[in-house]
Amino acid sequence: MLVSDLTLEQKIGQMFICGFHAQEPDEQIRRLIEEYHVGGVIYFRRNIGEPEQVAAMSSSLQEMAAKQGKLPLWIAIDQEGGMVARIDHRRVSRIPGNMSLGATGNPDFTYRVSAISAQELHALGINMNFAPVLDVNNNPRNPVIGVRSFGEDPEQVAEHGSAAIRAYQEHGVSVAAKHFPGHGDTSVDSHLGLASVEHGMERLREVELKPFVRAIRDGVDVIMTAHVVFPAIEKEAVPATLSKAVLTGLLRDQLGYEGVIVTDCxxxxxxxxxxxxGEGAVLAVEAGADIVLVSHTLQDQIEAVEAVMAAVRSGRIPESVIDAAVSRVLKLKEKRLQPSGTQDSAPAFLERHEKPETERLLREVAASSITLVKDDGQLPxxxxxxxxxxxxxxxxxxQVDEPWTEAKTLGQALSEYIQDVNELTISAEPDLHEVEQVLAAAKGYRQVVVATYTAGSELPAGQRRLVEGLIALQPQRLVVASTRNPYDLAAVPASPAYLCCYENTPYFMEGLASILTGHAKAGGTLPVSLGSQTTAS
Structure with missing residues (x-):
């Protein structure tokens, strides 16, 4: 279908990807597809049940569009791996997150696990993944990127990002590399506020932009924008998503990107x-975005579509701008999207005989990722x-911390090696009462292992007090293992032994247990700097 075959309403609809709130097509998404002609759908955990349900929902959405004589839909998801995984069903592979992969130092692992993910998404009718994250995480206080990044070295991020992009696109799934021009060196979560990166252009080219330059060279299908202000590029205090200087001047004109640009939500x-x-959608299109993402609320979704429509009809946005954007979208749809109903059978694919091989690979990645940072004679x-x-x-x-519904705790994993394991579960933000209970129980133990988990920018005060209290008890062996943010050591530098796992998913807890008991060695290398406390790697 050509751009000239579409009405203005249909063209503008192709420039939107929207979400809904059910596990089958509901009135919200039906209205958006049939009345507003939206060109794509995004899934969240609220949409996900059994694999058969997901595949059937994908087919139903495509059939809904086809019956209206509309183009095939983008069906998108944020399946980054690690702690950001919208699909957490046991029959879908639990691929590691980016920092775990960065810690392996092996881009081939990144390619192989991304290929597994791509094949599984394809089997579920999902044809676009909002990944990989190409942000260079060089700010320990970043509350929203952190372990979603491959690390702090822009060359390493570029290499692993390139491997992921190739794997997904070679297996029929478009990717949206994010968050351009870089969300790594911020201390504000753009879900909650407006962040700014104050560096000059020379520094941006040497660090933040490098992974995106590599992605463009490798033919990435889509690039997602950052809701972050870059004063060195844009003189006004507007985020990159709404900046023509960033999206058109830098990304299109200077870096030569010819693919599709999608906004973050x-x-x-x-x-x-x-x-x-509504005004954000208009500004984003004026800046150079081809697709606008509005993930949750029907009122906001309709407001955004109608605002762009009104801007075109009033002459604020020339229709030629719309035509250029839709032309890029249609070109990519023609390249990537299969006709409705031709995807693999989800149940057959997910029960394929290669599953044991996949599990061996994921266990190997975990063992190669876990990093021994410090050991003062505590192990094994x-x-x-x-x-x-x-x-x-x-x-x-x-949005960036999603526990697996079928999790495996460290205590459960250690029980495979040690007969007498007592595990105390606390909140990730424990209060004083929880801390005192654990410290009272710990007095009877000569071996203590405490996992830490940081969801934001620093270790919660309760976890810090707990580790400090355990150190004061001086058990014969005390081991601290971060199960998300590697920077936790800065809060508890006196820890006699410290390991980084980058995520608390089952393969990593199994790998950690084998390392703690001396049955395996930690194979990872720190992908970020932790300061002077590092005594082993």
Whole structure:
């Protein structure tokens, strides 16, 4: 289908990807497809059940569009791996997150696990992944990127990002590399506020932009924008998503990118609270965005579509701008999207005989990722001696912290090696009462292992007090293992032994247990700097 075959309403619809709130097509998404002609859908955990349900929902959405004589839909998802995985069903591979892969130092691992993910997404009718994250995480206080990044070295991020891009696109899934021009050196979560990166252009070219330059060279299908202000590029205090200087001047004109540009969700506070979703959509299109993402609320989704429509009809946005954007979208759809109903059978694919091989690979990646940072004679644990394990439980889900529903705790994993394991579960933000309970219990143990979990920019005060209290008790062996943010050591530098796992997913807890008991060696190398406390690697 050519751009000239579409009405103005249909063209503008092709420039939107929207979400909904059910596990089958509901009135919200039906209205968006049939009345507003949206060109794509995004899934979140609220949409995900059994694999058969996901595949059937994908087919139903495509059939809904086809019956209206509309183009095939983008069906998108944020399946980054690690702690950001919208699909967490046991029959879908639990691929590691980016920092875990960065710690292996092996881009081939990144290619192989991305290929597995691509094949599984394709089997579920999902044809676009909002990944990989190409942000260079060089700010320990970054509350939203962190372990979603491959690390702090721009060359390493570029190499691993390139491997992921190739794997997904070679297996029929478009990727959206994010968040251009770089969300790594911020201390504000753009879901909640407006961040700024103050560096000059020379520094941006040497660090933040390098992974995106490599992605463009490698033919990345889509690039997603950052809701972050870059004063060196844009003189006005507007985020990159809404900046013509960033999207057109830098990304298109200077870097030569000819693919599709998609915004991050406009309902995030960096846009919604400062500009409004409707005006944000208009500004994003004026800046050079081809697709606008509005993930959650029907009222906001309709407001955004109608605002762009009104801007074209009033002459604020020339229709030629719309035509150029839609032309890029249609060109990519023709390249990537299969006709409705031709995807693999999800049940057959997900039960394929290669599953044991996949599991061996994921265990190998975990072992190659876990990093021994510091050990003052604490390891290995003695298997004939009781051990107390302290496990922080993530009890609130966010867009960037999604616990697996079928999780495996460190205590459960250690029980495969040590008969007498007592595991105490605490909140990721424990109060004083929880801390005192754990310290009282720990007095009877000579071996203690405490996992830490940081969802934001620094270790919660309760976890810090707990580790400090355990250190003061001076058990014969005390090991601290970060199960997300590697920077936790800065809060508890006196820890006698410290390991980084980068995520608390089952393969990593199994790998950590084998390392703690001396049955395996930690194979990872720190992908970020932790300062002077590092005594082993």
């Amino acid at each position: 406009l309902e995030m506070h960096a846009i919604a609270k400062h500009f409004g979703v 644990l003695q298997e004939d001696e009781p051990v107390l394990v302290v496990w922080p439980e993530l009890r609130s889900e966010t």
